[in-house]
Amino acid sequence: MIIGVIGSGGREHAICAKILQSKKVKKVYCFPGNAGTNSIATNVEINLDEFDKIKDFVINKKINFLIVGPEKPLVDGIVDYFQKHNIK
Structure with missing residues (x-):
């Protein structure tokens, strides 16, 4: 499994x-x-608010699952954005 941590x-x-x-x-x-x-992991130089860039990277690297740590992207709607694009 390939995981993304935001x-x-x-x-x-x-x-x-x-x-x-x-x-x-x-x-x-x-x-x-x-x-x-x-x-311990691979850092990706994409800002937390660049949802489109994160999405493109997730699709390109075939990431199976995303975990969001900070509150700001949650408040900004990152979960809704990725659910809309069928990304878990």
């Missing part, structure tokens, strides 16, 4: 570290990530 804080680092413990997870991308996530 955020750049310590919470997202902890999420990446935990999901990487699963043998089912092949790769984790973090948008945009930080120095800590860069050591």
